[in-house]
Amino acid sequence: MIKIIVDAFGGDRSPVVNVEGTIRAINENKDLHVILTGDEEVLRKELSKHQYNIEQITILHAPDVISCDEVPTEAIRKKKESSMVVALNLLRTDNEVKGLVTIGSTGALLAGAVLRVGRIRGVKRPGFCPILPTMTGGVVAVCDSGANVDCDVLHLQQFALMGNLYMKKAFGIENPRVALLNIGTESEKGDALRKETYKALQQMDLNFVGNMESRDLLSGDYDLVVSDGFSGNVLIKSTEGTALELLKLLKKAMTKNLKSKIGALILKKEVMAIKDMMDYNNYGGAVLLGANKTIVKGHGSSKSTAVYHCIKQAYRLEKEGLRDAIAAELEKIEDNNQ
Amino acid sequence: MIKIIVDAFGGDRSPVVNVEGTIRAINENKDLHVILTGDEEVLRKELSKHQYNIEQITILHAPDVISCDEVPTEAIRKKKESSMVVALNLLRTDNEVKGLVTIGSTGALLAGAVLRVGRIRGVKRPGFCPILPTMTGGVVAVCDSGANVDCDVLHLQQFALMGNLYMKKAFGIENPRVALLNIGTESEKGDALRKETYKALQQMDLNFVGNMESRDLLSGDYDLVVSDGFSGNVLIKSTEGTALELLKLLKKAMTKNLKSKIGALILKKEVMAIKDMMDYNNYGGAVLLGANKTIVKGHGSSKSTAVYHCIKQAYRLEKEGLRDAIAAELEKIEDNNQ
Incomplete structure (x- = not known):
């Protein structure tokens, strides 16, 4: 039995979508047990529909x-009875419980997770690693994208190592193409951190393909982008934000008048395909790589499909043994360095 | 007479668009003199068409x-006879020449400009400041976005000061809304640089509206975004890159089959309006704020309209006296600090 906590509150459509996603996941996987945290009465009522x-x-x-x-930070400290804090506490204390899925506040999760749940032995800093759909129909991950605003070369190396294993285990990519986020593609580009990290990544047992400029994130040429948490966060949010703004603009254009509505009707299938492709509900969530337990964070506006995918992702990472793989790889490097 | 150099080579469509843009600009402004740098024979032939x-x-x-x-850096050092180096040298030596417009290599321009042209007295680091169209029909500027990968608080303060005056002079915005690029909107977000800069910007004579997350760049809520050159570069390129990728996807969807082509035809006007809105050819270029002469950099794939807008921008900044305004403002601060 794989035991996973689902924080049932904190999202825009909670707890309805959290419960629906949970039901779908357990009905599909008979060896999955979900612990829902949240108001018991409300959850009982919600569950009774299924x-x-x-x-x-x-x-x-x-x-x-x-x-x-x-x-x-305040919320995590003060709201001891919140669905997220209760979830994090159980995750820390119960060895049987392997993972947590939440669509609540990212800030609160990051503030609480590292402190309460701890890190895999050898991990300096867990990295927050979301995925985005690419133009070629795959996904690309960015690690770190917000957990660590100040990073050194070793942190970035570990993000590369963990993200590489993650792309293998979670998406079955055999030899992930790993790139370093930079302001140009030449090896000598960027600040001191980038120049040093470039050399360090070349030395690692990775398919390191060099620097990537932010404009190429969705090109499909990369599987994992390594970054400090500040610029990784800028990258992820500007990419998502621009896509959203453009889709809004398109929607407005297509409902402007009767004529444009007719055009939109004819093009409905094609435009829906673009929307679907960009829709995070069809993918898993972001993972906190290097944490001692599997932690998956879905979008706050997730629908039940998104919650379902996040639970499946946590379940799969448990089955594939990502945590152990990271620990083993880190130990190997440590041994080599001694 | 306002004398401006136009580097006539280095763009994808050079020198045709450079010459066309120049002709349009001088025909509109009788007190404008343009010095074209480039192969004389080719340029004479091109000019003879007008x-x-x-x-x-x-x-x-x-x-x-x-x-x-x-x-x-190599190109600038070695290619002494290139249209850009010749332009930069003239800019340095001739006091009569006030500005430079180029659509050539940004890297070469940044490598050459500061060294050869120098800075306004008091400016620590010139900031590269491009503009992007917003969803509400205006523009937003980002400074710095690539000239300085390592920045301290004073650099960011100066980017704010210069960018603020730029938005006033170039776009007639009375009281520009200035924001700090950060990974969250709360005042205590980000690394040490962001936390300190936040406080410093609050003390300045600016309409500082707080932190901005990268997803909100195009919202129309901001006129100027202050950033270090690394994350500013990530911001600008990911925003542009995502918009481009989505427009490509849309084009593909609209030409998929006969039915979608008919839909596209009906929607043509609306979709063209979106494309036009996102088209940098309709705006000016990026400005190197704090350089001793006006320097405007257009996209490498600029058409003649874009070159024209860049020349107009340089011409306007000269007329409006941006350089003197920056110098005066910096002196005021220096006096206050003494």
Whole structure:
């Protein structure tokens, strides 16, 4: 049995989508047990709408919720009865529980996870690693993208190592193409951190393909982009933000008048395909690589499909043994250095 | 007479578009004199296709060209006869010449400009400041976006000061909304540089509206975004890159089959409006703020309209006295600090 916590609150459509995603995941995987954290009464009512094996779900009462508007560090400290803090505490104390899926506040999760859940032995800093759909129909991951604003070469090397294993285990990519986020493609580009990291990545047992400029993130030429948390965050959010703004603009153009509505109707299938391609609900969430337990964070506006994909992702990473693989790889490097 | 150099080579469509843009600009502004740098014979032939006042154009022979594939620092050092190096040298030596417009290699320009042209008295580091169209029909500027990969608080303060005056002078924005690029909107977000800069910007005589997350760049809520050159570069290129990729995807969807082509035909006007809105050819170029002369850099794939807009921009900045305004403002701060 694989035990995973699902923080049932904190998203825009919680707890409905959290419960729906959970039901779909347990009905598909008979060796999956989900612990839902949140208001017990509300969750019981929500669960009563579904058919499922009651042995596969437990509720852990947590009457409070952390919202996205709260200051993360404060919220984690003060809201001890929140669905996220209760989830993190259980994750820390119960060895049987392997992972956590949440669509709540990213800031609160990052503030709470490292402190409460701890790191894999040898990991300097866990890296936050979201994925984005590419123009060629695949995905690209960026690590780190917000957990660590100040990074050194060793941190970036570890992001590369962990992200590389992640792309193998989670997406079955045999030899992930790993790139370094930089302001130009030549090897001598960027600041001191980039120049040193470039050389360090060349020495590693990786398919390092060189520097990547931010404009090429969605090209499909890369599987993993290594970055400090500050510029990785800028990269991810500007890419998502621009795509969203353009889709909004397109929607507006297509509903402008009767004529444009007719054109839109004819093109509906093609435009929906673009929207679908860019829709994070069809992919998994972001993973906190290097944390001692599997932690998957879905978008706050996730629908139940997205929650389902996040749970599947956590389940798969457990089955594939990502944590052990990271620990083993880090030990190997340590041994080599001694 | 305002004398401006136009580097006539180095772009994808050079020198045709450079000459066309120049002709349009001088025909509109009788007090503008353009010095074209580049192969004299080629330029004479190109000019012979147009009607213009010959007193308004001079050719400065420069048989060589720096391409975008060359290592910038090397190219600037070695290609002494290139249209860009010849332009930069004239800019340095001739006090009468006030500005330079180029659509050649950004790297070469940045490598050459600061060294050869120098800085306004008091400016620590010139900042590269491109503009992007926003979703509300305006523009937003980002400074720095690639000239300085390592920045301290004072550099960012100066980018804010210079960018603020630039938005006033070039776009007539009375009270530019200035934001700091960060990974969250709360004042305590980001690394030490961001936290300190936040406080410093609050103390300045600016309409500082706080931190901006990269996803909101195109929202229309900001006029100037202050950043270090590394993350500013990531921001600009990922925003442009994502917009381009999505427009490509849309084009593909609209030409997929006969049915989608019919839909596209009906929607043509609306989709062209989106493309136009995102088209940099309709805006000016990026400005190197703090350099001792006005330097405007257009996209390498600029058409003649874009070159025209870049020349107009340089001309306007001269007329509006941006350089003197920056110098005066810096002196005021220096006096206050004494």
